[in-house]
Amino acid sequence: MLDLVVMKFGGSSVANTEKIINVATRVTDKSKKYRVVVVVSAPGDMTDDLIDKAKSINESPDPREMDMLLATGEMQSIALLSMAIKSKGFNAISLTGPQAGIYADSVHTKAKIKKIRPKKIVTELQKGKIVIVAGFQGLNPNDDIATLGRGGSDLTAVALAAALKAKECEIYTDVNGVYTTDPRLIPEAKRLDKISYDEMLELAGVGSQVMMSRSIEVAKKYNVDIHVRSTFSDANGTIITKEVPKMEDVVVSGVAYDKNEAKLSVTDIPDKPGIAAKIFGALSKKNINVDMIIQSAAREKYNDISFTVSKNDLKNATSILKQISRTLNAGPVIYDENVAKISIVGIGMRSHSGVAAKMFKILANEGINIQMISTSEIKISCIISNKDTNRAVRILHKQFGLG
């Protein structure tokens, strides 16, 4: 029996007739050597357009109805792609998420996959068909369609690859792999042949747009090799895989940046127990995710607490903090939107000491001021002024030998 490959194409790859036919060609070429399951997203901007339409009717649309609406995008993609493959003389069948046996929990618009029963997929593969599955959707315990939220189509692909024990999960995208840093910013950026799940997870967490953490987590758990590659070229991309010993020779494998965060501080907080819990509890209640947190050492019984949030959440977070500040008798709430988070990631850090010190020194030599720092086992992130971003990425990329 031929090996199985899962191929996933995003919305920009199926945005119009010409592009759908191009995807059909890639799929049928692949099917000459492999059994193929394809996962597709909704065409182009359709999901955004449907969300706009819903909001024009109801400012906070019912999540179940939102999922009924949004699921139509992927259904259109799978039907059209199946038609395109058939017109090339190959046999194909489209399956919705529920038909494909993808079972989700009941949290509409951001459901998690609970289990996969790919019986129908297996049956159709056995008939020699190319199976095309709608990404981003599953059946929930109420027999309703639920969508999987951001990165949902990648998740569908990785989860199917795990359930079907695929040789590889190919993620087709408009870049041809994972780079040492953003190639639009730094022309010397190099494509990585391989990267470990852990490094990719850290990169996803610090602004790399290639894949969301949730898909990589599933790939890591089930040991699925992900191949990130270009929709428009046959060249190999980057394999995201489990850690291999020789990887550790490379200290740092990537530099990432994220301009989508804003810094907030509550100043002059009386130093009493439970203050941090109060602040972050209130933000969490409003579903505002907090990233880096720094609490300054107490000086004369007063603290400052600073942290970063997504720029979208800044307005809400500020108004919540102002209320809390009043009830705590604390000082003014200040914020800064003109910041960027810059990060270096690499599993080599584990065995190489002094990486953080080297990063700080490189930035200092460039006269770039570090406002906040956070570290993990294989990642170091700094908040700097937005205007220094490009310069910082360029110099770190060069000094860590990635060019």
Place this chain on the structure above:
Amino acid sequence: MLDLVVMKFGGSSVANTEKIINVATRVTDKSKKYRVVVVVSAPGDMTDDLIDKAKSINESPDPREMDMLLATGEMQSIALLSMAIKSKGFNAISLTGPQAGIYADSVHTKAKIKKIRPKKIVTELQKGKIVIVAGFQGLNPNDDIATLGRGGSDLTAVALAAALKAKECEIYTDVNGVYTTDPRLIPEAKRLDKISYDEMLELAGVGSQVMMSRSIEVAKKYNVDIHVRSTFSDANGTIITKEVPKMEDVVVSGVAYDKNEAKLSVTDIPDKPGIAAKIFGALSKKNINVDMIIQSAAREKYNDISFTVSKNDLKNATSILKQISRTLNAGPVIYDENVAKISIVGIGMRSHSGVAAKMFKILANEGINIQMISTSEIKISCIISNKDTNRAVRILHKQFGLG
């Protein structure tokens, strides 16, 4: 328990946000006095647009995939209408055809409804919800979505009204009922308060655009009262219902016309058995429907056979007939596109003799030549020259006392 009403809205009623909100108002007003099940079509031109898109990818798209594609139109309508109803503070839930328990046969793109198991609808009604069902679709024996073909949403509505023993099935449309003839043509046309299933069936068969025969047949079988009325007004429309005695006082209840037919003749056919079977068998094989048929009396062992087909089929039919004419040693095939079918319908004809004669005399007095005639128990149709259509409709409408 409140009576149940099924309300059906076509695609033009849900073509944009403003119209969807208008429909939501009609539905919520109704729900103050009735339990309500709503059936909707795909928004505006969406179905046609999707068909065009499919054909740009594959000239003869796979019917199963076509249904996967087309079903998304109604799914968008039900989700958006449900959101609109909820934003007015009412409780609602949208259901796809499969979720609503509509089971179809396996003929994709023109499936028939096999049975309805409305358990989920009943449960949601019991919770006090307005239930919104996607028209035009059901689940087939392969667990695939199948669409019901032309007039499918009306059929969904009537079948649900039968299964749920609804008090009435309301068909909302852009006219406010069934008229004695086309009011765009004859301003004196009158709206009928009531019309029988049989009369409506005949009208549907002779060019009236209000409803397709298949829905009326189901309504007749299960004795469902259909109320055809305007989306944009509260005025009563026309009730399509079972025959009531006093209806018979009216001899003729409507005059209809159809400019979409063309006349074809095969001339000088040697008079042998099996000729008609050969001609109409060949047309049927190519799915060409034939309407009126006239075989002239044999003169010197030669026959002419004339009949009408839809104008769309004229080209195909002509080329088939030319081949057959050659193999039969018959004469030339002639056709005429400039014809119209004009019909009078009324259950009163059954008990009133001379109706046909009166129709022919009225036309003759106007100098309108009759080219073909066909009759049923409650209908008389004539083929006349296209240019005489308006004059014929006007004079028949007047002389049969419908003005």
